Amino acid sequence: MIELAELSIAYGRGPSKVSAAEGLSLFVDSYELVAVVGPSGCGKTSVLMVLAGLLRPSQGQARIYGEEVRGIRRDVALILQDAGLLPWKTVWQNAELALRIQGQKDSRERVDEVLHQLGLTGFESRFPGELSEGMKRRVGIARALALQPRVLLMDEPMANLDSLTREHIQNLILTLWREMGFTGLLVTHDMEEAVFLGQRIAVFSPRPARVVEIVDNPGMGTVEYRGTPEFMAKVAHLREVLGGSS
Amino acid sequence: MRSALSSTVRWVLLYLLALGVVIGGWGGICALLVWVRGRPVLPTPGETFTAAWENLPVLAQAFGTSALRFLIALVVSFLLGLPLGLAIGFERRLDTFLSPLIYILYPMPPVALLLFLYLAFGLGEVVRLVVVVIALFFQVVVAAQGAAKYITPSHVAAVRSAGATRLQLYRHVVLPATLPNVLTAARVSVGLGITMLYIAETKLGVLLGPEAGLGRLIEYYTFRGDISLAGVVGLALLGLLFYALLELLERSLCRWKFVGAQRGR
Numbered sequence: 001m002i003e004l005a006e007l008s009i010a011y012g013r014g015p016s017k018v019s020a021a022e023g024l025s026l027f028v029d030s031y032e033l034v035a036v037v038g039p040s041g042c043g044k045t046s047v048l049m050v051l052a053g054l055l056r057p058s059q060g061q062a063r064i065y066g067e068e069v070r071g072i073r074r075d076v077a078l079i080l081q082d083a084g085l086l087p088w089k090t091v092w093q094n095a096e097l098a099l100r101i102q103g104q105k106d107s108r109e110r111v112d113e114v115l116h117q118l119g120l121t122g123f124e125s126r127f128p129g130e131l132s133e134g135m136k137r138r139v140g141i142a143r144a145l146a147l148q149p150r151v152l153l154m155d156e157p158m159a160n161l162d163s164l165t166r167e168h169i170q171n172l173i174l175t176l177w178r179e180m181g182f183t184g185l186l187v188t189h190d191m192e193e194a195v196f197l198g199q200r201i202a203v204f205s206p207r208p209a210r211v212v213e214i215v216d217n218p219g220m221g222t223v224e225y226r227g228t229p230e231f232m233a234k235v236a237h238l239r240e241v242l243g244g245s246s
Numbered sequence: 247m248r249s250a251l252s253s254t255v256r257w258v259l260l261y262l263l264a265l266g267v268v269i270g271g272w273g274g275i276c277a278l279l280v281w282v283r284g285r286p287v288l289p290t291p292g293e294t295f296t297a298a299w300e301n302l303p304v305l306a307q308a309f310g311t312s313a314l315r316f317l318i319a320l321v322v323s324f325l326l327g328l329p330l331g332l333a334i335g336f337e338r339r340l341d342t343f344l345s346p347l348i349y350i351l352y353p354m355p356p357v358a359l360l361l362f363l364y365l366a367f368g369l370g371e372v373v374r375l376v377v378v379v380i381a382l383f384f385q386v387v388v389a390a391q392g393a394a395k396y397i398t399p400s401h402v403a404a405v406r407s408a409g410a411t412r413l414q415l416y417r418h419v420v421l422p423a424t425l426p427n428v429l430t431a432a433r434v435s436v437g438l439g440i441t442m443l444y445i446a447e448t449k450l451g452v453l454l455g456p457e458a459g460l461g462r463l464i465e466y467y468t469f470r471g472d473i474s475l476a477g478v479v480g481l482a483l484l485g486l487l488f489y490a491l492l493e494l495l496e497r498s499l500c501r502w503k504f505v506g507a508q509r510g511r
Binding site: 052053054071072074077078080081082084085086087088089097098101102126127128129130143147 | 400401403404405406407408409410414418419422423500501502505
């Protein structure tokens, strides 16, 4: 469960102050997968950083399962835009990294299992430089899922991928969400992706971010949803809302 | 495995070829000088290697002493310079306060301070080490600082978002990210380090015998050109040895740099 209550985020002070979000409120229920779309640079990522405990809001509150976010939480995992893999660590070491940092021992089986789930078995000793872009993103997802998080924050995990790989990873995230049952917040600039993966879609305004509209999307949940008239209509609606807000 | 072996063989062959070119060129210069000056000026490779063979024990001892001295200086400069350089580069506040200090001190040649170093540390082993350490230390600091300044933000975010402590951040990100650049800088600094070693051994070892280092041997045999030149060859080999050692260190510690798609870069 994620709650953002009248959240404001500001960078810098005085005349150089930049406001990334202002009075932003959003509620994501347990086991819900919500997509966030908005114009480039509107402050979407900043909101994720606050939830990940990496950034302090200037006003308002961010709560996860009722507790105010005051730092890094062990039940929250973050997937970064370019996967954030460390090039000097192998696939296995990258997948294990978050567990290792948190001092969670006996993680071998869990890492092996997650790598298997993501189709990375056999690539454990490869370095990121030897992988395709799609595989790198899967390793980034594996690293987050190895933590068995209650809340999964995703910052454009499919950005800059070719369309086939992008769809493949979208399908994978959908399957994992249904199987593992986490609460998910997905930031994306891709409207089709938002409609494919968001049970609800929050549309943010240009900076400073606030919620312009929440689009209900009850039809999502299957791979076949992509391409249905309902899917197309939602995408068209989002395009219209975003066109009007930017 | 097989390709690793063949690349090593190729590497050795290339170095042997280079050695051949150097010796050939050296012989050519000897002949040219005889023709221009009308008398031998530079000992030929044959004369030098014969002198080296005849004086092998003392030469080997001098080489060993210099190599050990250089190794100690290199390790000490790394132990002191690497943490400092990484911290200055990565911690913005330290950068603000310490960078000007480093840049003021960096261009200062330790050789110019020989008198004061001698007065401070005496004429023993320590002062010879200090001269080389000062020279290498700043090279390591500046290289580490430069590399740590430009660490990819997503690498830091990936580790921080998992709750990493400052120490874990240095261990998992800052150190491995900067190591290739630091080792490259160290390789480049070997030449400077050997020059400093030579100066330290000649200027700060006047009362010692020829086995007290290659620099001292070269100076000791000033009037035996062939042995003296054998010492110079020893210095060149010493540089090559450390260059190769650092290269091997980089290949084993930064294996990720040499695999897959990144190999060509």
